[in-house]
Amino acid sequence: MLNNYDEERFIPGIYNYCDRWCERCNMTQRCLLYHKNSRREMEHRLKGEDSHDWDIVLQDLHESFQETLELLRKHAEEEGIDLDAIDTEAIISELADPSDHPLHIKANKYMDDAHKFLEKLHNIINEDIENINAGNTLAEDIEEIKECFEVISWYHMQIATKIHRALCGKMEAEEEEYGESDEFSSMHDANGSAKVAHHGLIRTMDALTKVYEWNKSLHNDIMPLLIDVYGLINGVDREFPGHKNFKRPGFDE
Numbered sequence: 001m002l003n004n005y006d007e008e009r010f011i012p013g014i015y016n017y018c019d020r021w022c023e024r025c026n027m028t029q030r031c032l033l034y035h036k037n038s039r040r041e042m043e044h045r046l047k048g049e050d051s052h053d054w055d056i057v058l059q060d061l062h063e064s065f066q067e068t069l070e071l072l073r074k075h076a077e078e079e080g081i082d083l084d085a086i087d088t089e090a091i092i093s094e095l096a097d098p099s100d101h102p103l104h105i106k107a108n109k110y111m112d113d114a115h116k117f118l119e120k121l122h123n124i125i126n127e128d129i130e131n132i133n134a135g136n137t138l139a140e141d142i143e144e145i146k147e148c149f150e151v152i153s154w155y156h157m158q159i160a161t162k163i164h165r166a167l168c169g170k171m172e173a174e175e176e177e178y179g180e181s182d183e184f185s186s187m188h189d190a191n192g193s194a195k196v197a198h199h200g201l202i203r204t205m206d207a208l209t210k211v212y213e214w215n216k217s218l219h220n221d222i223m224p225l226l227i228d229v230y231g232l233i234n235g236v237d238r239e240f241p242g243h244k245n246f247k248r249p250g251f252d253e
């Protein structure tokens, strides 16, 4: 349960439109999700448990699901909605499915290709580290490339996930009466998800370009990825022009 201090301290919904890279986030003190996860980790440590153990992860997920369900029930009760009367199967069968959308296909293709490229890059970096240890390569170079590896790695799946969510939101918005500016509308969420995808794409483009400049032998691997990323940036801009004005809580306002 949050007290008044917590309500002022935490920015509502900040974790909905961030890139979830908490180790690098400068808003951890204002983020309720980070706070909850850190508290959970500390509790596990105190009990001598490994928070990465699969059984513990499942237990945490279960608890978190129960918490969300409780909140949902409370909210539904206040609004006079009977959750048990809702036909969930009918809702699931009507969920938007954007898997045939060209942007969706492109994002998933990029994810698979980037994954293969990362394996190759990982091996080359390891070889270079051995060379550095033998005194043959500049150490600063490899530190920058390791950073690029982390960036490409962090975003390559998230871009596809966020584009999927944005496309779902856009499809659902076609059935809604809310306007795009209504923060409860699916289009609002779609623009927010598109903005996160766009942010990841721009960072990826920069990282790929640095790796391209660093190693000639990787040009044939990187150029198709750069073309894909460029295409995805254009696709996101075209499909979700509203993402440019979207204000991510805590980051853009």
Ligand code: SF4
Pocket: 014, 015, 018, 019, 020, 021, 022, 023, 025, 026, 027, 028, 031, 032, 033, 034
């Ligand atoms: S806002 Fe920052 S701390 Fe919170 S989930 Fe996102 S990246 Fe992590």
